[in-house]
Amino acid sequence: MPKSSIEPYWWDDAPLRVLPEQPVQAASDLVIVGAGYAGLSAALVAVRAGRSVQVFDRMIAGEGASSRNGGIASGNLAVSLQKMIKTLGRERAVAIYREGITARLGLAAFIEHEGIACDYAPVGRFTGATSRKDYDGLGRTADLINRHLDLAAYVVSRQQQHREIGTDYYFGGLVRPDIGGLHPAKLHAGLLAKVLADGGMVHGQTAVTGMGRDGATFTVASARGSVRAGNVIVTTNG
Known part of the structure; x- marks a missing residue:
């Protein structure tokens, strides 16, 4: 049985660089x-x-x-857009969310401009619904972020989810095609x-x-x- 390790598997491909001591x-x-x-x-x-x-x-x-970290380049914030609109108002909430999107796009542009080989790709992200109620909520989320942020998010049904993920566990889910992944x-x-x-x-x-x-x-x-x-x-x- 293989031994457990606290070292991330990312280090297999990119070992830490121990720098020589300098004055x-x-x-x-x-x-x-x-x-x-x-x-x-x-x-x-x-x-x-x-x-x-x-x-x-x-x-x-x-x-x-x-x-x-997980290598997800999303620009997402911990607080949902819906909750932020309720707290801060639509204009301010959307402006804050757009800052996150700008940061993600800036990261992608920086990686390309600098030629950093870190396996970055806009592979998208699937968020699975664990109930019918969750699925309906994700549909409302897609409508909200598309209306305010132009992200082209969409939902897939339980019957369609194999286009995104190889499981029947979820009741469908939300797809964000704009989100990227990389090797941290x-x-x-x-x-x-x-x-x-x-x-x-x-x-x-x-x-x-x-x-x-x-x-x-x-x-x-x-x-x-x-x-x-x-x-x-x-x-x-x-």
């Missing part, structure tokens, strides 16, 4: 804490704008959520390679142990030395 520079324009998607994306923008950047992560770069560890590896190639410094397995401010300058202490920086971005998701 921590005493000064940088920007220090970033966290070497996941957010930290590396910020670093890439900064180094391409001519800034000196050092990124710190207490783990191997990418060891956290950036290489452990490959995306992170591609981002990391871009940052390093453009001159950013990434210190993996180097915890930040403290941070202080003196006027317009920050001092960031790490396990391997301190940095004075004009700006600090913390992207640790916690």
